[in-house]
């Protein structure tokens with residue numbers, strides 16, 4: 001993998017100026033040049049300073065040296081070529097745990113809308129990817145941070161490939177915003193994502209058991225390219241089956257029709273065998 005040394009560092013002042021103009025009020029924003037994983041680091045910082053990171057704060061970095069995917073997979077990008085950050089949201093005590101599955105897909109929808117605004121029409125692949133032309137441009141990883149006194153904070157980690165060249169893609173199934181013909185302005189892209197993410201996540205967390213009936217859930221269903229596709233489902237523990245993805249249920253689980261029967265998938269990987 002070749003790296004491109006001439007990319008500008010993320011400009012936090014410019015981001016904050018663009019945010020002000022967009023009437024976006026994020027919480028605390030920090031962007032160290034390098035750290036291990038923004039998700040792990042934000043969890044540590046929440047432990048050290050539980051009231052120091054209000055909702056819609058941002059911890060980002062230009063060089064993530066230990067980026068994580070699901071199931072201990074790695075997330076890799078060359079320095080400054082990606083928009084890599086994590087955002088915390090307090091989860092109300094009454095919010096049903098089974099509704100947490102809405103958060104990654106709602107995040108995917110917000111990222112897809114922000115990418116479209118920056119020139120790359122994107123769709124959401126269940127449960128945590130954003131794709132452009134069938135290739136992965138963004139991965140999302142949520143984790144719960146527990147505080148015995150304050151309850152649960154969900155940390156939403158987002159990695160968007162912004163200016164990677166074809167030769168820098170970590171896997172052949174990836175793409176980047178510039179490869180897709182979009183603009184490499186990371187500060188404007190972050191404003192676009194957060195402007196959508198703040199209200200959408202707040203709506204879902206407010207709705208509790210009715211999260212699946214929110215406007216955000218409707219947006220997810222419209223943006224989800226998995227629905228209507230023939231899919232191969234790979235469940236944790238190596239069980240595999242194929243079928244047609246037909247809907248998201250009230251908890252954002254994927255419902256797959258297999259030989260006339262409906263199977264509900266709440267965790268696992270999905271491979272799009274044939275798009276709708």
Ligand code: BT5
Nearest residue numbers: 037038039067068069070073075076139140157158159174
């Ligand atoms: C994900 O996992 O896609 C979640 C990625 C989340 C990354 C963010 S960055 C900020 C925050 N801090 C972290 O430490 N993580 C989050 P999963 O669905 O398991 O997909 C992982 C797979 O994606 C890998 O096994 C590779 O095949 C592929 N991959 C790795 N890097 C990629 C990239 N830059 N672009 C596209 N695909 C990639």
